[in-house]
Amino acid sequence: MQTNLSDAAKTLARADEAEQILRACVHCGFCNATCPTYQLLGNELDGPRGRIYLIKQMLEGEPVTRKTQLHLDRCLTCRNCETTCPSGVTYHALLDIGRAELERRVERPLSERLLREGLRRVIPHPAVFDALLKTGRAMRPFLPAALGRKIPKQSAPAKTRPAPRHPRTMLMLEGCVQPALSPNTNAAAARVLDRLGVSIVNAGQAGCCGATDYHLNAQEAGLARARRNIDAWWPAIEAGAEAIVQTASGCGAFIKEYGDLLRGDPRYASKAQRVSELARDLVEVLANEPLGQLQVNSPEQTRQRIAFHCPCTLQHAQKLGGAVEAILQRLGFDLTAVPDAHLCCGSAGTYSITQPELAQRLRENRLDALESGKPDVIVTANIGCQTHLDGAGRTPVRHWIELVEASLP
Incomplete structure (x- = not known):
């Protein structure tokens, strides 16, 4: 695809990356065949190809409006289109670039700004999220039925985790909402890994992976969380931890991108790359273990x-x-x-x-x-x-x- 970035767009930190991605797209439309929102809405602008055109137009200096923002907001970032694309277009990276620039150019209505800020202030903070969830569950009998149904049900409590006792060690990302919504998930993972001769060691200062902030267009805040996690995990990595295990694939996908997202940071680039190399979804860990022992x-x-x-x-x-x-x-x-x-x-x-x-x-x-x-x-x-x-x-x-x-x- 031919591109002609505006002078203003050429000053963006990721301008070269955006141009390379745009030029990789041959607008074949295969992506639309597997795009969930295009299948639902049937609108070219609610499919990857249409959204790529919208971002291209914006970076070439054409006016953007709330309509542009609406179509980019509707994207799930499911990356189904990337699996389908024969040209290897890294659509999600272009979407991140486009959304960030659009956020700068088009002001959202107050209601949307408050909602997004509220999500950023609650979801990445486990204690805050847990307190609000418990309050919501306690208030459910007094709420309208439609609202009450939106509050997640109580999950089974976490079983006891085994104490570290094996020479082999791994870190585990605890997550933001999972400890409150499904408290036994990480405990179950730790117990299974213990059966296989692997102990989970704790890194208490690690927190949210950063994906919530980053994908709500507070990208610098998301990267700051990534840096804090790298600092929290680094002593255990130096001590020989084999992997950083994630039981939530959404967190895992983001941590595996730390190396790419921080490649321009001279202080963190090499550490971020090492963390991404050590990041493993739980299924990747178990796939390489003798499951007969279970x-x-x-x-x-x-x-x-x-x-x-x-x-x-x-x-x-x-x-x-x-x-x-x-x-x-x-x-x-x-x-x-x-x-x-x-x-x-x-x-x-x-x-x-x-x-x-x-x-x-x-x-x-x-x-x-x-x-x-x-x-x-x-x-x-x-x-x-x-x-x-x-x-x-x-x-x-x-x-x-x-x-x-x-x-x-």
């Missing part, structure tokens, strides 16, 4: 029919589609077939809050596909997807590692 022998668990929802951040961002299914099948679980498994559930970080109508339509479509094989339970690999899908009140949804841990003797 001795899964709980018939009531393995006889359940299970549908696996593969999060976009696992299959499209991390390119790990099929990995969880392979492990569950190796362990003897009965998986159902899921049509259109490449499509997004509509969670997409904060998307289910900022674009609720589209998110609900995507959720209903996804649940229809997941339930087509009549599963007893749906499992997934990302807390956002888990909470969003489970919030429909249909088939129960859990993290897949909890199912594995529950089946151990």
